[in-house]
Amino acid sequence: MSNQENGSLPDFILPDSLYTETIREVHSAVEHDWDSLRQSACQTAAGRALWKHVVHDPLAELLAGETYLKKLYEKINKDILNNAKEISGVIxxxxxxWFDKGIEAALTSFDGGGAQVVILGAGMDTRAYRLSCLKDSNMFEVDFPEVLQMKTTIVEAATETTDEQKHQLMMAKSLNRVAADLREKDWLEKLQESGLKLNKNTVWV
Structure with missing residues (x-):
């Protein structure tokens, strides 16, 4: 991506890790096989990646993929050049x-005890790897099976799949990915089958 004049964005260098065979194959499937609802998860990750001066998320670029990073970069650049009132990705x-702070505040209000945290429609959410306030919390991510599998594949590729490195990367006490369609009636049952305790303090996102 080339730099432009008149106050545009500086060059955005894509990481070499985006071009590994595993990452390329995963994102090719996203672009060709997923519908717009599922693809929006990668678009959101692109927003975190390109606003990294605001949101610290080392996994965001890999989860977003080259296509969505480039598209959002061009939108942001165009917004800046056109003096747009709102820059793409800022929301x-x-x-x-806002949700990061809300989760932290909710956990603090429980006075310890390791409250559970459930992320509904988790997409490419990486809070289990970003937020230190989750160190005593069991986390549950709920989304379509292919979305969760894609994220698992990329996270494992990013950590070279060794248990030691995955443990070092993880901030949450534990993470359970629950494959479920929130439009169906069985998602809560699937959460309970994955270890969610309904009688325990829980933060729902």
């Missing part, structure tokens, strides 16, 4: 920080 960054 994603603000929303991410």
């Amino acid at each position: 994603i960054a603000v929303r991410t920080l």
Whole structure:
């Protein structure tokens, strides 16, 4: 991506890790096989990646993929050149920080005890890897099976799949990915089958 004049964005260098065979294959499937609802998860990750001066998310670029990173970069650049009132991706960054703070505040209000945290429609959410306030919390991510599998594949590729590195990367006490369609009636049952305790303090996002 080339730099432009008149106050545009500086060059955005894509990481070499985006071009590994595993990452390329995964994102090719996203672009060709997923519908717009599922693809929106990668678009949101692109927002976190390109607003990294606001949101710290080392996994965001890999989860977003080259196509969505380039598209959002061009939108942001165009917004800046056109003096747009709102820059593309800013709402994603603000929303991410708002929920981060909300989760931390909710956990603090429980006075310890390791409350559970459930992320519904988790997409490419990475809070289990980003937020230190989750160190005593069991986390549950709920989304379509192919979305969760894609994220698992990329996270494992990013950590070279060794148990030690995955443990070092994880901030949450534990993470359970629950494959379920929130439009169906069985998602809560699937959460319980995955270990969610309904009688325990829980933060729902």
